[in-house]
Amino acid sequence: xxxxxxxxxxxxxxxxxxxxxxxxxxxxxxxxxxxxxxxxxxxxxxxxxxxxxxxxxxxxxxxxxxxxxxxxxxxxxxxxxxxxxxxxxxxxxxxxxxxxxxxxxxxxxxxxxxxxxxxxxxxxxxxxxxxxxxxxxxxxxxxxxxxxxxxxxxxxxxxxxxxxxxxxxxxxxxxxxxxxxxxxxxxxx
Numbered sequence: 094x095x096x097x098x099x100x101x102x103x104x105x106x107x108x109x110x111x112x113x114x115x116x117x118x119x120x121x122x123x124x125x126x127x128x129x130x131x132x133x134x135x136x137x138x139x140x141x142x143x144x145x146x147x148x149x150x151x152x153x154x155x156x157x158x159x160x161x162x163x164x165x166x167x168x169x170x171x172x173x174x175x176x177x178x179x180x181x182x183x184x185x186x187x188x189x190x191x192x193x194x195x196x197x198x199x200x201x202x203x204x205x206x207x208x209x210x211x212x213x214x215x216x217x218x219x220x221x222x223x224x225x226x227x228x229x230x231x232x233x234x235x236x237x238x239x240x241x242x243x244x245x246x247x248x249x250x251x252x253x254x255x256x257x258x259x260x261x262x263x264x265x266x267x268x269x270x271x272x273x274x275x276x277x278x279x280x281x282x
Contacts, residue, residue: 096122105137112141120145124153136168143172151178158184166191167199174203182207186215189228198231205235 096119098104108126111119120142127138139157142150150172157169170188173181181203188200204216216232223229 096126101134105134108134108137108141112144115145117145117147120147120149124150127153132162132165135165139165139168139172143168143175146175146177148176148178148180151176151180163191163193163196166193166196170196170199170203174206177206177208179207179209179211182209182212182215189219194225194227197225197228201228201231201235 096104096107098107104126108123111123123138123142123145126134127142130138135157139154142154154169154173157165160166160169166188170185173184185200185203185207188203189197191197191200201219204212216235220229220232223232
């Protein structure tokens with residue numbers, strides 16, 4: 094009933110609850126709302142679709158990939174990457190060409206959500222091409238969060254050979270290894 098309400102705040106609350114519940118059955122209704130969404134309701138819908146994280150949302154988000162508002166583009170990237178679907182990866186690569194640094198950073202973070210052996214070598218290729226310190230740091234964070242990956246050592250070496258603040262790389266590495274140690278010790282990994 095909340096989705097059919099004329100009260101926009103009630104409708105937005107209903108949409109948020111559906112996301113928190115990860116209500117996949119609500120996707121068709123949410124996609125109908127997406128078609129008629131305005132700039133006020135669009136962020137909530139994108140957030141909810143990302144929380145539900147179902148690959149069936151992929152085609153519905155295509156029209157919003159080049160939205161004029163960079164915040165909407167970032168939310169689209171986030172929602173798509175939450176599906177962890179490998180088909181999203183080419184779009185995330187395209188995001189690195191976006192004029193907005195926030196969109197480029199969101200694209201890199203989105204790549205970190207995709208668990209596919211194809212992703213790591215492509216990310217490794219990106220490191221030498223990056224000149225922006227913030228994007229390099231984002232790449233480092235995405236890689237260093239994956240110490241269980243066999244490419245981990247190679248990534249750290251590439252980062253250390255690149256023109257990046259090495260102290261930041263070591264700090265990220267130390268924090269992640271500590272995090273991994275405690276998670277393994279406590280039975281989370």
